[in-house]
Amino acid sequence: MVKTPCCNKTKVRKGLWSPEEDATLKNYIQNYGTGGNWITFPHKAGLNRCGKSCRLRWLNYLRPDIKREAFTLEEDNIIYTLYGVLGSKWSIIASHLPGRTDNDVKNYWNSKLKKKPIAATYGYKPTNSIDTITAKTDLLSSTTNTLVPTFSAQETSLITPCLTESTKNPSFSSSSQQDSTISETFSQLGEKYMFGNSSCSKGIPMDNIDYGYFDEILSEIWSQEAATGGVPNLY
DNA sequence: AATACTCCCAACCGCCAGTAC
DNA sequence: GGTACTGGCGGTTGGGAGTAT
Incomplete structure (x- = not known):
């Protein structure tokens, strides 16, 4: 089966997230949720990122219940x-x-x-x-x-x-x-x-x-x- | 002070399973 | 049943920060 890319990787931004991108992602999710589809999420939220990248950023870093302190x-x-x-x-x-x-x-x-x-x-x-x-x-x-x-x-x-x-x-x-x-x-x-x-x-x-x-x-x-x-x- | 080296973490990549059509 | 799409996962990498020389 031909693998279909989740987004156009030549046009989306990669690398570290800027504070502005973080704020956009966070605000959108807090106001509207993820919409149940991460692939279409960046377009709806106005982010020039791959949907997978948005998902990862939210789950691994921006989610409010993430614990940042050292492991016990x-x-x-x-x-x-x-x-x-x-x-x-x-x-x-x-x-x-x-x-x-x-x-x-x-x-x-x-x-x-x-x-x-x-x-x-x-x-x-x-x-x-x-x-x-x-x-x-x-x-x-x-x-x-x-x-x-x-x-x-x-x-x-x-x-x-x-x-x-x-x-x-x-x-x-x-x-x-x-x-x-x-x-x-x-x-x-x-x-x-x-x-x-x-x-x-x-x-x-x-x-x-x-x-x-x-x-x-x-x-x-x-x-x-x-x-x-x-x-x-x-x- | 400058350079080399190491460590650590955020992010990406590719694969797989589940689901919709 | 086959195909396309999506989410989730583990492995790996890039590069910034810190440390050693």
Whole structure:
């Protein structure tokens, strides 16, 4: 199929938005809304911009509920945890951070979080979520070794490999061996999880996933942090 | 002070899925 | 069912700001 451009790219303005353009966009939306069609929006609003560019500018910068202040530690933890489970599903991660956009979260991850030591070691900060999943093994049926039905069948199929690996991983004898084993295990788990998530995102509407589960993970992490006055003692 | 380098963020690009016709 | 169109998303880039030399 021939790709149709959303606008005449040779005639529209590109690059940084001027304060005048911002004001025009903001005023128009506040008075008339978007009209439900971003492609025709620039013409109606009197902007010489591509509709997609207008949409992006509004959603990522001009929307009144955008949070401009620095990310908090709690937000860091949410990003680490959800990234460990979902991978680079920035829009879903951002939906759990009021006032943050997917672009914000993506930029923040790429420029800050992934460079932090623990993230550099493990690729992300899965120790908390995996640890908590391990802690939830008391939810496993002792006879069938299956999860109690707080998870859907599909979610169980994603989580079970992690449980199996993290609870049966042998021989943490020395700290260096422990570090490399943990690192390797998380690398494997990450791949499995990403694979699972990939098939999940293709097969199941993401809306069907119970994000209350992540809330459980986060509250546990925060309560440990509050109790110990710092990062939870892992392993 | 001048230049080189790095970092960060806003914006763009291209692809894909959903929907209307 | 096929095509055209649109919105949404993730990856990538450009360039300004800050820092190091």
